[in-house]
Amino acid sequence: MVMLDVYSRTHELDERSIDAIAVRLEARSSSVRYMSMLHEYLDLIDFGGAEQVLALGCGTGVEVREVVKRQNFHGKVTAIDISAELISRAKALAASEGLGERIEWLVEDAQNLNLTTGVFDVVIAHTLVSHVPQPKKVLEQAARVVRPGGTVVIFDGDYATLTFGPDREMDDRIITALIANPRVMRAMPQLLRDVGLELADSRGWALTEIGRADFFLAALQSFSILLPKTGVATPDEVQAFVASQREACEKNTFFAGYNFYVMIARRPL
Template identity: 30%
Template sequence: MSDDHTHVQEFFGARAADWDTRFPDDGPAYEAAVSDMGLRPGGRVLDAGCGTGRALPPLKAVVGASGVVVGADLTWAMLEAAVRAGRDRDGRLLLTDVAALPLRSGSLDAVFAAGLVAHLPNPAENLRELARVVRPGGTLALFHPIGRAALAARQGRQLTPEDLRAESNLGPLLADSGWDMTSYADEDARFLALAVRRG
């Protein structure tokens, strides 16, 4: 396992137990982001880097009983927290690296990814792997429950021009990875970039 993976697992493993109580008011932002994805009943969607599974209930509510929701995360403690919260009822949980998904090419309609981009060791390559598992015309949602400036302030750091989630950086990164960005919102209350899988 790479040092990047070990670092991510240690970071999130140490925070898994109280993750949901630290951010108790994020639910409506998740629901709004999911509603903006244009998912339909019967859809097949992956929550990449699902953490404690906060997106799984709203995703399942949209795709319904005939749909499929999969939550993938690298950190066992996060998936355990998802099970404790009962969110495994809304999606199948996979302990796996989103850089090498055990899913068939083109098998999904959409990918939801909350707070994922900043933790990807090879963003272009990793976003290409997400593109691989999504059918042409499918959707990618890159989400965070607060915007870039608010997140930087919370973490006590400055925004830099190199920030991957800046629109001027994210658009070309997605384009190089098989996606076309269709909308971009970076507000205090949320960050949401939507992209469509090129054919």
């Protein structure tokens, strides 16, 4: 089976594609609704007693910087991503906010970590498992490197619910191009159990924009570059779709949305 998901292949992409992905990832930090989800689930974690936090698939490091800025967290974060270019950009963004000294940046595959067993108090996979070829391997690695009694946090979208209005055909093309595992969060309770972790808490959200777009504008901007890369649509088809969505936003007739979930698990003592 050929995996189209461009986010799973950031270590292989050209600079223009990486630029589009980096802009898309970083734009999330300016979305009030997106950041409220991040802050809500971070509030559920006991960072006060955490000395070592691991962030898997960190991208441009939006969630990493938010962890470091938390008032009750005084430890360090190890942040990994499979893309050396995204790590470089994440490192520069953190340094620009004066956060670099508390973050170690590593180029690693979250499915096969070269990290010591049982050393992290908290492991976070933020919008990662929907993109990797083998999500269970990420969970196995997280369960291995977290200490007994430690916390594993999985946050991701349920991309089977992704929609841009009534055109289901384009929804399906977008999911095929950008999401390897659109339903993985529905399987997460069982997957956590399978790797020896105990589900302790969870939350769910619907991020929907009706009338006008904010969060989804950056996604639309990236589609013109990323979707043709996978062959799911021609450049002309994508440009026409993006133009129609921008027009809907201007007319106050825009509609898009999908669900997000977080699941918080513990490694038994």
